[in-house]
Amino acid sequence: MNCLDRFFAFNRRLSSKLETRLPDAFKHHLHTLYKYQVAAIINRRPGQLVLDVGGGKECPFLQFVDQPQTHIIVALDCSEQQVRQNHQLALRIVGDAALSGFPLRDGSFDLVVSRSVVEHISNNSAYFKNCARALRPGGSMVHAFPGRFAPFALLNQVLPNRLVRRLIGYFLPEWVEEGNYGFVAFYNRCYYTAIRDLIRDNRLTNVRFVFTYYQALYFTSFFPLYCLMVSFDLTAWRLGIRNLASGILVMAERERDRAAPAAATVRGNDILPVSEVAG
Ligand SMILES: C[S@@+](CC[C@H](N)C(=O)[O-])C[C@H]1O[C@@H](n2cnc3c(N)ncnc32)[C@H](O)[C@@H]1O
Structure with missing residues (x-):
């Protein structure tokens, strides 16, 4: 371990001491909330048809689904290389x-x-429209993503992607192991009021948002910066400034069509794949 490594390790120890004193609200991780929420909806009844958009290499909620064999879960991803590994x-x-x-x-x-x-979608107006159209009447959507105006997201927007990848490689090596980082991010409309408008434009109902504010965790390697970021996060959280949230979970439903059945039955031909990935 060289001098610089020891310096950052010392800073991380200081940061983790402060972290234990943060409010409970900062202990809920967006990805965990997402996994439980998605699994809870799937576990309401068997035989559901689920679309995991940008599914990538893994299906994070699958382990929490009670009877996975009764559902059809489809991953859609623009990267064949990613989805092949799923x-x-x-x-x-x-x-x-x-x-x-x-x-x-x-x-x-x-x-x-x-x-x-x-955050990786260049046109979220089209994306939310697609999601709404894919749903049967009464169907639900759940999306988890980072907020565009959180400091770490702002950095991700101004720094070149190659540098971001190198910084992550050095400071967050566990991400590298997962191999699930460094995709180009646009943060198009990735903040509360913009997403609220997209939801409204698509006439979705039963809308619920959950916000997380703790993003200082990206800065633990330099204690003074970590303290500054913790102050930012605490302020945004205390004042409830939703457009500054670092994590957003949004859930909404397509309006129930009175003529349509309450719950569709899964049939193989309900979906129309254009190009399927083999093995
Ligand atoms: C950060 S990864 C997340 C993967 C997975 N959802 C997870 O949570 O582990 C982002 C994924 O979105 C995919 N993606 C990015 N832009 C996309 C687009 N326009 N259409 C479909 N997938 C896209 C990427 O290929 C990648 O697999």
Whole structure:
């Protein structure tokens, strides 16, 4: 361990001491909330058709689903390379979620979800429209993503992607092990009021938001900066400034069509894959 490594390790120890004193609200991780929320919706009844947009290499909520064999879960991702590595799901489709329309039949899914994807979509107006159209009447959507105006997200927007990848590689080596970082991020409309408007434009109902504010965790390697970031997070949280939230979880439903059945039954031909990924 060289001098610099020891310096950062010392700073991380100081930061972790302060971290234990932070409010409980800062202990809820967005990804954990997402996994439980998605699994809770799936566990309401068997036989659901679920679309995991930007599914990538893994299906994070699958381990919390009670009877996974009764559901059809489809991963849609623009990267064939990513989705090929997803061995948890049998149905994987390559397609760009930001184009006009998913390569899937409209109105067929019980649930459309995404984790850490909205920030990578260049056109979220099209994306939310696609998600809303993919849902059957009464179907739900859940998306978890970072807020555009949180300091770490601002840094991600101003620094070159190559530098961000190098910084993550050095300061957050556990991310590198997961191999799930460094995708180009646009943060298009990635803040509360913009997403609220997109939800309203698509006439979705039963809308619920959850916000997280603790993003100082990205700065633990330099204690003075960590303290500054903790102050920022505490202020934004205490004042409830939702547009400064570092994590956003949004849940909404497509309006129930009176003529449509309450719960669709899963059938293989309910979906229309354009290009499926093999093995
Ligand atoms: C940070 S990864 C998240 C993967 C997975 N959802 C998870 O939580 O582990 C972002 C994923 O979104 C995919 N993605 C980015 N832009 C996309 C787009 N326009 N359409 C479909 N997928 C996209 C990437 O290929 C990548 O697999």
